[in-house]
Amino acid sequence: MELLSQLIDSTPFEILLVEDSPDDVRLVEWTLSELPDPRDRSATDYYASRSDPMFSIEGLSTAGRLSDAVDHVSTEPTDVVLLDLDLPDSRGLDTLSEFIETTPPVPVVVLTGRDESELGVAAIQAGAQDYLYKGSLTNALLFRTIRYAVERHAIQHCLRDATERLRLTNRIARQQLQNDISVIIGQADQLSSSERPTDRSIASILDAAYDIEEVVDITAEFTETTVSEELSDVTPTIRTLVSTAVDRVEQRTGASIEMTRDADTTEIRCPPTLRIVLTQLLRDAVDRSVPSGTASIDIQPAESGLCVVITNTGSALPPDHAAFLSGPPENDEPPLRGRVGLQLVPMILSRVGYSVTVRDNEPSGSEIRLHLGGDRVGSV
Known part of the structure; x- marks a missing residue:
């Protein structure tokens, strides 16, 4: 919980109150207008210390109808929603269900005038982070509930993300490992019945073994980040990510990679x-530059955001690889033959809204352009 507290320390929250009763709107506004008394034991979870609140309120917006609330959350930054279930255009738990189904993920605290514990449990089961009875509302209780709602929502997001990572890597790794193990078994069978092993058989076994090693390495890298690390780490800059990728590829391959960066974009x-x-795009470019080509990476400004350009001289990216990287991956699309790390590229990019274009490089090789939005920050 300490890491989560650090995450929201001094963070100003944008709150949306969805309520059609003017009296209840004034009640919540008044409740949020003053910070809890730090001497009140019920407020201890709100304060990091006697005088430092764990978060502040940037703004409190209101909506009197469910449709207005959906429009607001879909177009305006919102950190937490205080939702009344009985509105002019929706009533009961259907209000919560429709709101969750039609808006981007956001923590929801249900506020209701009905003091029914069964309704509260049902609301949480339907996706709310918490449930509060208006008749017992205090500023200490409301501030603490908001804080916990944001923390729980962050945990759930990271758990879903980790589950999706495992699903993706499992799908890729399972088929790749099955293929490589089949090669090893088949070639080993031939060797066991042959008086003189052939160089081709030995090479096939070694290639399959290297593929297995790469699958293990990529799977470990893709899943190594824990929930606590994601919550505590500052989102890295593109300069940091590029530098880390260059260092890793140079260490693994012994290649020297030229790197240039525009100061305004890094x-x-x-x-x-x-x-x-x-890392995977750069590693593939280095491999295609062997034995006498070069590889480079460049961060350039673009019309909307920036572009990372990876080029190599030597062999060009095969057409099927280029099409796979540039197009949206299909759920039933078979894994791409070749470097397993490339199979993760379109899956990751499609989730964060980035794209890749590939074209021929002069005099040889390929140019891969990774198009990034200028203000996009996210987690995969």
């Missing part, structure tokens, strides 16, 4: 998993 922050994308 401080833009990006999702941490972009490091995996950069």
Whole structure:
């Protein structure tokens, strides 16, 4: 819980109150107008110390109808929603269900005039973070509930993200490992019945073994970030991600990679998993530059955001690889033959809204352009 407290320390919250009763709107506004007394034991979870609140309120917006609330959350930054279940255009738990189904993920605290514990349990089961009875509302209780709602929502987001990572890597790794193990078994069978092993058989076994090693490495890298690390880490800049990718590829391959950066773009922050994308694209470019080509990476400004350009001289990216990287991945699309790390690239990019274009490089090789939004910050 300490890491989560650090996450929201001094963070100003944008709160949306969805309530059609003017009296109840004034009640909540009054409740939020003063900070809890730090001497009140019920307020201890709100304060980091006697005088330092764990968060502040940036703004309190109101909506009197469910439709207005959906429009607000879909277009305006919102950190937490205080939702009355009985509105002019929706009533009961259907209000909560429709709100959750039609808005981006946001923590919801249900506020109701009905003091029914069964309704509170049902609301939480339907997706609310908490449930408060208006008749027992105090500023200490409301502030603490808001804080916990944001923390629980962050935990749930990270758990869903970790589950999705495991699902993606499991799908890729399972088929790749099955293919490589089949190669090893088949070639080993031939060797066991042959008086003189052939170089081709030995090479096939070694290639399959290297593929297995890569699958294990990529799977570990893709899933190594824990929930607590994601919550405590500051979102990295593109400069940090590119530098880390270059260092990793140079260490693994012994290659020397040319890196250039535009000073005006390197401080833009990006999702941490972009490091995996950069590492795999750069590693593939280095491999295609062997034996006498070169590889480079460049951060350039673009019309909307920036662009990371990875180029190599030597072999060009095969057409099927280029099409796979550039197009949206299909759920039933078979894994791409070749470097397993490339299979993760379109999956990661499609989730964070980035894209790749591939074209021929002069005089040889390929140019891969990774298009990033200028203000997009996220987690995969």
